[in-house]
Amino acid sequence: MERYLTDLFIASAEDQHLRAPRWMIRTYLSLFGPPLAKSLRIDMVKGFLRGQDLRGKRILDVGCGIGDLAFMLSRRGAEVIGVELDPAKVASANQIAEKWHFDHVRFIAADVAHLEAMGLGQFDAVFCLALLEHVPDDIGLLRQIQALLRPGGLFVMDVPNAKRKTIAEVEEADGHQRPGYIFEEVPDLLANAGLHVTKQRTMDPWGLIYYWWAASRPGSKRERWLYTALAPVFLPLIRVTSVISKRPGTELCFMAVKD
Numbered sequence: 001m002e003r004y005l006t007d008l009f010i011a012s013a014e015d016q017h018l019r020a021p022r023w024m025i026r027t028y029l030s031l032f033g034p035p036l037a038k039s040l041r042i043d044m045v046k047g048f049l050r051g052q053d054l055r056g057k058r059i060l061d062v063g064c065g066i067g068d069l070a071f072m073l074s075r076r077g078a079e080v081i082g083v084e085l086d087p088a089k090v091a092s093a094n095q096i097a098e099k100w101h102f103d104h105v106r107f108i109a110a111d112v113a114h115l116e117a118m119g120l121g122q123f124d125a126v127f128c129l130a131l132l133e134h135v136p137d138d139i140g141l142l143r144q145i146q147a148l149l150r151p152g153g154l155f156v157m158d159v160p161n162a163k164r165k166t167i168a169e170v171e172e173a174d175g176h177q178r179p180g181y182i183f184e185e186v187p188d189l190l191a192n193a194g195l196h197v198t199k200q201r202t203m204d205p206w207g208l209i210y211y212w213w214a215a216s217r218p219g220s221k222r223e224r225w226l227y228t229a230l231a232p233v234f235l236p237l238i239r240v241t242s243v244i245s246k247r248p249g250t251e252l253c254f255m256a257v258k259d
């Protein structure tokens with residue numbers, strides 16, 4: 001595992017209020033790798049990008065969180081800008097970028113509702129993972145993204161499945177504007193914004209992430225850690241079921257090109 005990832009996931013654990021000692025997080029990460037949903041989401045994106053040369057490409061990551069994806073894309077030679085609403089996440093991401101000499105990554109604290117007005121220039125690709133459900137005007141954001149893409153530019157998006165089982169408390173805390181999207185309807189939504197779907201994937205057809213969340217959410221800090229520690233059991237199960245069953249799962253992922 002690359003060394004910057006430890007700092008990244010310690011920041012991520014702090015963000016999720018998993019206040020365990022750093023040595024414990026470090027040991028866990030070195031044994032099992034990054035947390036559950038994030039690693040599955042990044043896996044789906046990596047699947048889409050297989051064989052793509054990202055060297056020298058200008059990439060925008062909207063709603064970048066603490067920068068997991070941006071750092072991964074930068075390691076593959078891209079020049080990445082991450083835009084994120086939460087200044088604390090941006091500060092964490094910029095600190096990690098500086099410490100580990102990511103010279104071609106920049107994080108900006110801003111609301112993506114004003115993306116076009118930010119004067120960021122044109123991009124070869126835009127990524128939007130687990131963000132669209134947070135944004136009141138989703139089609140407006142997709143149109144702004146389309147305008148920022150060069151002709152033939154790539155758009156990669158991950159959204160939750162509206163039909164999945166959810167936990168109201170988690171949804172509210174996460175600031176979701178809507179439960180998610182219907183797999184079959186997303187290509188039309190993207191087409192309305194001038195984006196043409198070329199690849200689509202889904203993950204977790206049996207909704208196992210729900211059970212993991214449901215088990216880990218309430219209760220004491222110790223219980224939460226116990227279930228967090230169970231992520232390595234859920235991970236292979238979700239990977240296997242995602243291969244066995246093609247029915248739309250918890251997360252839906254799309255790759256599109258600008259028409």
Ligand SMILES: C[S@@+](CC[C@H](N)C(=O)[O-])C[C@H]1O[C@@H](n2cnc3c(N)ncnc32)[C@H](O)[C@@H]1O
Nearest residue numbers: 063064065084085086110111112129130131134
């Ligand atoms: C579920 S997290 C996903 C983070 C990251 N993309 C990932 O896949 O791990 C959603 C992120 O979008 C950010 N966000 C929500 N609304 C936003 C907005 N209007 N502008 C910019 N970022 C926003 C949140 O602060 C949060 O960090």
